[in-house]
Amino acid sequence: MPDKAILEVCLSPALLPLYPVDDKVVVVVDVLRATTTMCVALDQGAEKVIPVETIEECMRYRGKENHILAGERNGRRVEGFDFGNSPFEFMNGVVKGKILVLTTTNGTRAIKLAQDAHQVVAGAFINFSALTRWLISEGRDTLLLCSGWRNKFNLEDTIFAGAVIHHTKEYFLVDSDAAFAAEKLYLNSRRNMMHFVKQSSHYRRLAHLGVVNDVKYCLRPDLTDVVPILKDGALMKADIRRDLEGEFFVLGPLRP
Amino acid sequence: MPDKAILEVCLSPALLPLYPVDDKVVVVVDVLRATTTMCVALDQGAEKVIPVETIEECMRYRGKENHILAGERNGRRVEGFDFGNSPFEFMNGVVKGKILVLTTTNGTRAIKLAQDAHQVVAGAFINFSALTRWLISEGRDTLLLCSGWRNKFNLEDTIFAGAVIHHTKEYFLVDSDAAFAAEKLYLNSRRNMMHFVKQSSHYRRLAHLGVVNDVKYCLRPDLTDVVPILKDGALMKADIRRDLEGEFFVLGPLRP
Numbered sequence: 250m251p252d253k254a255i256l257e258v259c260l261s262p263a264l265l266p267l268y269p270v271d272d273k274v275v276v277v278v279d280v281l282r283a284t285t286t287m288c289v290a291l292d293q294g295a296e297k298v299i300p301v302e303t304i305e306e307c308m309r310y311r312g313k314e315n316h317i318l319a320g321e322r323n324g325r326r327v328e329g330f331d332f333g334n335s336p337f338e339f340m341n342g343v344v345k346g347k348i349l350v351l352t353t354t355n356g357t358r359a360i361k362l363a364q365d366a367h368q369v370v371a372g373a374f375i376n377f378s379a380l381t382r383w384l385i386s387e388g389r390d391t392l393l394l395c396s397g398w399r400n401k402f403n404l405e406d407t408i409f410a411g412a413v414i415h416h417t418k419e420y421f422l423v424d425s426d427a428a429f430a431a432e433k434l435y436l437n438s439r440r441n442m443m444h445f446v447k448q449s450s451h452y453r454r455l456a457h458l459g460v461v462n463d464v465k466y467c468l469r470p471d472l473t474d475v476v477p478i479l480k481d482g483a484l485m486k487a488d489i490r491r492d493l494e495g496e497f498f499v500l501g502p503l504r505p
Numbered sequence: 506m507p508d509k510a511i512l513e514v515c516l517s518p519a520l521l522p523l524y525p526v527d528d529k530v531v532v533v534v535d536v537l538r539a540t541t542t543m544c545v546a547l548d549q550g551a552e553k554v555i556p557v558e559t560i561e562e563c564m565r566y567r568g569k570e571n572h573i574l575a576g577e578r579n580g581r582r583v584e585g586f587d588f589g590n591s592p593f594e595f596m597n598g599v600v601k602g603k604i605l606v607l608t609t610t611n612g613t614r615a616i617k618l619a620q621d622a623h624q625v626v627a628g629a630f631i632n633f634s635a636l637t638r639w640l641i642s643e644g645r646d647t648l649l650l651c652s653g654w655r656n657k658f659n660l661e662d663t664i665f666a667g668a669v670i671h672h673t674k675e676y677f678l679v680d681s682d683a684a685f686a687a688e689k690l691y692l693n694s695r696r697n698m699m700h701f702v703k704q705s706s707h708y709r710r711l712a713h714l715g716v717v718n719d720v721k722y723c724l725r726p727d728l729t730d731v732v733p734i735l736k737d738g739a740l741m742k743a744d745i746r747r748d749l750e751g752e753f754f755v756l757g758p759l760r761p
Contacts, residue, residue, distance in 0.1 A: 402686065437689055
């Protein structure tokens, strides 16, 4: 039997240079709300999601057929954009068949930073089981990249990383202090994640903007089996190897 | 009454640029073992401790009267140095009246990175109560700088930061995800810190080198009332305001 692949966590995009990713799968995590929104958009039939770093870059797609501009800065919709970054905005068929061009404060930036990895996927609670099954079936060294808040550590992305570690660690070699701490924080929080996340600075930031329902939605597990994967600069649905599905049933309940 | 000062934690030296420190007290934390060793050396009568970044820089003090060279790389004593980085090496009078020139993998580097702060002090469990009392009496914005391991997050320094936060937070404004997480990890660990730290990568690194007794010593609280403070490039004993001592008795048992 081959050695297990390594599962590691990077607590801030500013620490990414410490983790060589060329040969790894990088899971970009921005639970509140970018990676959740990406899952929703693809689940709701968007053809792809183009993550861009700047508002200017996003604006270049303005008026282009079939393209929708979306994004936020500091939690607020950017002026002149069709949509913000709330997952609810992308339901009810508005993105079906469209290409979503998205820029956010932290998540889309983290994707750009990780783009040279072997593969880049997006993780959120709403695609938790689909993502973890996909990671296990890939069986490759994996880095969970927390998007944080302006390069600082954040709670919700770390808890998510801890959840992935806790529920997949028998399939990977997990051996770092960051992974250990993330798992502990997940175990601390899982009985009442909303209560825990309410103590995060990002929650207070969003609560102030009146989007508490967004937060509740972003913490709900397994609402979609979409795994967004980066191909030629855009996120699209990864192929899920249905034939392997049964094999992972032994994982048991994955719900965080 | 004036606003409370801010207490914040930086989980890795690589994140220090995110925290302006000009006007702050920075507490450098390298529990295993640099900041513990600094406390021991000053407690045992060393005149001062000069932290240097490189082995070459340390070597420049070689043969200089009254100077002792000490340090490690990857946990091992540097060849040609008088001492390594084990706190036990500096007991029994060997450093009395001497100037210790010290270089370590993480701790001394963190001190150099923080040197432009308003004040830089060294924190460890062995000076926990003295340090926290000193911080409260200063009443200034304070950053707990975890030295980590080669810029990666580490468990023992984060737990220490969490202990400081937990036991002083009524005196400061504490409002960040990193501080919240550090405190949680401290609360998770405090009933059996050795058990917890045994799961850290640094412990395994040191255990491999046969210095488990060092680790046990480094986790013992309140063995000295020395607070090492950086002045003109060297650490010396900070003045403790004895007149204020009674005022902080209300803190109650500070033992982590």
